[in-house]
Amino acid sequence: MTKTPDVLCIGAMLWDVIGRAPRRMAPGADVPGRIRHIPGGVALNVAIALARWGLVPAVLSAVGRDPEGEALIAQALRLGVVTDHLARDTGLPTDCYMGIEDSEGLIAAIADAHSLEQAGGAILAPLDALPGWTGPVVLDGNLTEDLLAAIARDPRLAQADLRVVPASPGKAERLEPLIAARRGCFYLNRLEAEILAGRACPDAASAAQAVVARGAARVLVTDGPLPAAEAMANGPTLIHRPPAVTVARVTGAGDCFLAAHLAAELTHEPRDAALARAVEASAAHVSGKDVP
Structure with a gap:
């Protein structure tokens, strides 16, 4: 079945x-x-x-x-x-x-x-x-x-x-139609966010805010070993620093980030806890571990 x-x-x-x-x-x-x-x-x-x-x-x-x-x-x-x-x-x-x-x-x-x-x-x-x-x-x-x-x-x-x-x-840039439609929660790395924002940004928080300013309702941005951020229209911007890990792999880290964040939200965790879970899951993936 x-x-x-x-x-x-x-x-x-x-x-x-x-x-x-x-x-x-x-x-x-x-x-x-x-x-x-x-x-x-x-x-x-x-x-x-x-x-x-x-x-x-x-x-x-x-x-x-x-x-x-x-x-x-x-x-x-x-x-x-x-x-x-x-x-x-x-x-x-x-x-x-x-x-x-x-x-x-x-x-x-x-x-x-x-x-x-x-x-x-x-x-x-x-x-x-x-x-x-x-x-x-x-x-x-x-x-x-x-x-x-x-x-x-x-x-x-x-x-x-x-x-x-x-x-x-x-x-x-393929995501432009969804930003124009003001639909969706976007998961980006800092370079992707800068492309959508149309300008360089010094960190994940400013990059997320810049994409929100373009029309996106909600944006999460990662920046490798530097703090990740979540920005949204009419809400505070959150940041969370990933733990230091030894790099064993990088492909798929952003996908693990998204999955962990979505899983946390589906169990009604608050924004800060969901961001923390996503950052930690991504770091674990980079270190060679699968979570949970």
Whole structure:
């Protein structure tokens, strides 16, 4: 029997190929390290983290009927993610992400999410079977700007609690239609916030406030090992400093941040406690631990 989801995660579901070197790398370096193939994509990463918090997340995405797609779905099911609402018959291959990390963090990455982009509105077809959805919906910036704009106007999601995250700084501008619609809670790093704000900001708090000034109702901004912040219209700005950790990985930290924050809010924790939980969960992820 299909489980009824608590949260919908709309966006990328793909394989992450992550190469990590234990020391700093220079451009063109060829060094020993470890390479992992793990389930990834912003939407799936958030869903997996939500499942660890005891929620029932479903992913709306495009996954091919190739061996990579079958293996990815099997892994997602094992990790507690509902996969009944995927677009499988697009004739497109399963997407993939490649990242290179060193001891200082991410060196470079390439996201091949062309199948998700080409599938377009087909990934939203399952919303017809979920009428009147009022729960949380995580939106991933791997979606095209046109599709994000359509989602902002979609009557099937008119009452949904939108949680919006860009996939990377290069895709932050895709979120403009949602800011213009004054919908959603945005989860950004400082560079992404600066892109949306249109100016440099000295810290997470000023960056979050700048995006709110652009029209967003609520914005959370992380800044690596520096304090994270939450700003909202007509409310105080909060900050929380992450604990110092040894960096073991960086890919997926923002997705863990979002999932922990959303899980805290769904149990009615106050703003400061929810921000603290998110910051601490993200730091734990960076240190190599999965929480809870």
